[in-house]
Each structure stands twice: as C-alpha cells, then as structure tokens.
Amino acid sequence: MTTIQRPVGELLRQWRERRRLSQLDLSISAEISTRHLSFVETGRATPSRAMVLRLGEHLEVPLREQNQLLLAAGYAPAYQERKLADPDLGAARAAVRQVLAGHEPYPAVVVDRYWNLVDANGSTAILTEGAAPALLAEPANVLRLALHPDGISPRVLNPGEWRADLLARLRRQVESTADPELTALLEEMRAYPCAEPEPEGQIPGRGEIFVPLRIRHGDAELSFFSTVATFGAPLDVTLSELAIESFYPADEATGAYLRRWVAAGRIGAEHTEPVPT
Incomplete structure (x- = not known):
C-alpha cells in the first residue's frame, strides 16, 4: 500500500480552518505577513523548519501532529516519542x-x-x-x-x-x-x-x-x-x-x-x- 503524503501547506490550512481562524488572524498571531502565509498554504512558498514550528504552536497543534507537519515539509521530527519506561x-x-x-x-x-x-x-x-x-x-x-x-x-x-x-x-x-x-x-x-x-x-x-x-x-x-x-x-x-x-x-x-x-x-x-x- 502506498501512503500519499499531503503537502505541508494543505495540512496547515486544514489546521487553521479547524481552529476557525482566518489567514489574517493567524498571520497577526504568528507575526508573519498574510501574503507569505497564503503562499505557504498554496505551496507557492516552502516554509522553514522554524516557520512550521511557529505556525504549529500558534495553531495549538499537538506535538505528534507537529512532527507530521515537519515531515510533510521535508524536515526531521522535532519531538521524540519515548516509552514511559525509558x-x-x-x-x-x-x-x-x-x-x-x-x-x-x-x-x-x-x-x-x-x-x-x-x-x-x-x-x-x-x-x-x-x-x-x-x-x-x-x-x-x-x-x-x-x-x-x-x-x-x-x-x-x-x-x-x-x-x-x-x-x-x-x-x-x-x-x-x-x-x-x-x-x-x-x-x-x-x-x-x-x-x-x-x-x-x-x-x-x-x-x-x-x-x-x-x-x-x-x-x-x-x-x-x-x-x-x-x-x-x-x-x-x-x-x-x-x-x-x-x-x-x-x-x-x-x-x-x-x-x-x-x-x-x-x-x-x-x-x-x-x-x-
């Protein structure tokens, strides 16, 4: 079975809509331009690792899903997942x-x-x-x-x-x-x-x-x-x-x-x- 990885911009847009935020709301909160956010969501711009984490934080994305956002953008996960017995x-x-x-x-x-x-x-x-x-x-x-x-x-x-x-x-x-x-x-x-x-x-x-x-x-x-x-x-x-x-x-x-x-x-x-x- 082939797993299709959706673009990071599409995932970020879905998280923004899930949080019922407009592009303007998120851009103000994350201190980025609305134009740049629009480019990221449509795939016209590739976000940096720091940008993915910043948007994930302001969208209150759980750590597990923040790792998925990073992978979709081509970066390594930021947060480890260890067993409690570690x-x-x-x-x-x-x-x-x-x-x-x-x-x-x-x-x-x-x-x-x-x-x-x-x-x-x-x-x-x-x-x-x-x-x-x-x-x-x-x-x-x-x-x-x-x-x-x-x-x-x-x-x-x-x-x-x-x-x-x-x-x-x-x-x-x-x-x-x-x-x-x-x-x-x-x-x-x-x-x-x-x-x-x-x-x-x-x-x-x-x-x-x-x-x-x-x-x-x-x-x-x-x-x-x-x-x-x-x-x-x-x-x-x-x-x-x-x-x-x-x-x-x-x-x-x-x-x-x-x-x-x-x-x-x-x-x-x-x-x-x-x-x-």
Missing part, C-alpha cells in the same frame, strides 16, 4: 507515581491519548469492581470500562449525564487532534447502549457545580468529581499525551466510606461487601 523519563515516572500514591485513599488513573490505562493507584479498584476481565486486560481502555455494558456502567446511578460528559470530552479531543483512531473510538462509544437518555444540555441541580459520577458499591451510593492534570511544557510526545485523572469524594459520606474501605484492606479485593462502619 530511563530518560525516570523523573516523570516518579512524579506520576507520587501523585497516584499521594491521592490515596481516593482513586486516580493515568491514561494516554487514546484513553488506555497506563497506571492507577490501588483505590481505583473500588470503581472497576465487577467489570468483565476482558475489559481489564491490557491495554485496558478506560472509556470502554466506563461505558461498555460489561464494564462499570451497570453500577452507575446517573448513566445518561455521565455518559454525555465523557462523550463531550472525547468529541473535543477529536476536534482538537483530528485523529482517526480517536474518531473511531468515539463512534464505538456512541454505539454502546445506555440505561437512560443523555441530557440535551447539562442543567445543574440545586447546589451542583460539576457533573458527578454516582456509582453503587455494595449497598452504598458513592459520588465523585474529578480533576485532570497534564505535564506543563512537555517536549516529548509521550509525556504530552499523558493525563492524570484524580477522583475526589463529592460528599463527606463518600470520603468516609473510602477511608474505611482502604483501612479495612479492601484495595484490589473483588467483592462488593459493605464496608464496616
């Missing part, structure tokens, strides 16, 4: 493990660009209990775990609004990256059944400031909200695509339940017995 990423691995361990007794996971599970702390077991072993096998995908009928979705008490929130996040990622693998993942997630309809618009209930995950564990109803952390100013493709999602108790009852659950040594236990009070 010795050069030792400090990053240590930081990730510190965040995961420090977040106990609350769940926290590390995912890559495609939502594959990279690492997790022990408390995450309270969320994944009961999921089919096939969904937990490496490389486990946290979206499949969340939305597949054999995953944790049967235990979720607000499946419609939680599903809508997850799919909205994935849609934004697809729009940001134009990645065909993420697009396929979005279509797969949309095809999964849901026990209740997704809300057309998120209308918060009284006192709510976020979409919670409400999930049953044994006889208890737990409620979580989450935050997502990424590495600042990464220069490695792998690090740029890692995200740490940390779950926090949305009410005191959930926090107390988790503390008792961990203290009772239930981390990783495959059961749903009530936590001792």
Whole structure:
C-alpha cells in the first residue's frame, strides 16, 4: 500500500480552518505577513523548519501532529516519542507515581491519548469492581470500562449525564487532534447502549457545580468529581499525551466510606461487601 503524503501547506490550512481562524488572524498571531502565509498554504512558498514550528504552536497543534507537519515539509521530527519506561523519563515516572500514591485513599488513573490505562493507584479498584476481565486486560481502555455494558456502567446511578460528559470530552479531543483512531473510538462509544437518555444540555441541580459520577458499591451510593492534570511544557510526545485523572469524594459520606474501605484492606479485593462502619 502506498501512503500519499499531503503537502505541508494543505495540512496547515486544514489546521487553521479547524481552529476557525482566518489567514489574517493567524498571520497577526504568528507575526508573519498574510501574503507569505497564503503562499505557504498554496505551496507557492516552502516554509522553514522554524516557520512550521511557529505556525504549529500558534495553531495549538499537538506535538505528534507537529512532527507530521515537519515531515510533510521535508524536515526531521522535532519531538521524540519515548516509552514511559525509558530511563530518560525516570523523573516523570516518579512524579506520576507520587501523585497516584499521594491521592490515596481516593482513586486516580493515568491514561494516554487514546484513553488506555497506563497506571492507577490501588483505590481505583473500588470503581472497576465487577467489570468483565476482558475489559481489564491490557491495554485496558478506560472509556470502554466506563461505558461498555460489561464494564462499570451497570453500577452507575446517573448513566445518561455521565455518559454525555465523557462523550463531550472525547468529541473535543477529536476536534482538537483530528485523529482517526480517536474518531473511531468515539463512534464505538456512541454505539454502546445506555440505561437512560443523555441530557440535551447539562442543567445543574440545586447546589451542583460539576457533573458527578454516582456509582453503587455494595449497598452504598458513592459520588465523585474529578480533576485532570497534564505535564506543563512537555517536549516529548509521550509525556504530552499523558493525563492524570484524580477522583475526589463529592460528599463527606463518600470520603468516609473510602477511608474505611482502604483501612479495612479492601484495595484490589473483588467483592462488593459493605464496608464496616
């Protein structure tokens, strides 16, 4: 099979249009002339390596796609892509493990660009209990775990609004990256059944400031909200695509339940017995 490499000007134009910027908007932001930008996009001018990187930065193109822009322009990639186990990423691995361990007794996971599970702390077991072993096998995908009928979705008490929130996040990622693998993942997630309809618009209930995950564990109803952390100013493709999602108790009852659950040594236990009070 022959792979056809599209011209760098065409790729840059598509990224500009994806960001809903005019040539004037981008030329002002990147401090180049509109005429030169037009010549680059139409192939009448060949951008320098520095110009490709400057335009990629102002278009907020992910590092992986910036490398593709450089290759299309005839230059070597600027950003390395190393496995997380690489010795050069030792400090990053240590930081990730510190965040995961420090977040106990609350769940926290590390995912890559495609939502594959990279690492997790022990408390995450309270969320994944009961999921089919096939969904937990490496490389486990946290979206499949969340939305597949054999995953944790049967235990979720607000499946419609939680599903809508997850799919909205994935849609934004697809729009940001134009990645065909993420697009396929979005279509797969949309095809999964849901026990209740997704809300057309998120209308918060009284006192709510976020979409919670409400999930049953044994006889208890737990409620979580989450935050997502990424590495600042990464220069490695792998690090740029890692995200740490940390779950926090949305009410005191959930926090107390988790503390008792961990203290009772239930981390990783495959059961749903009530936590001792």
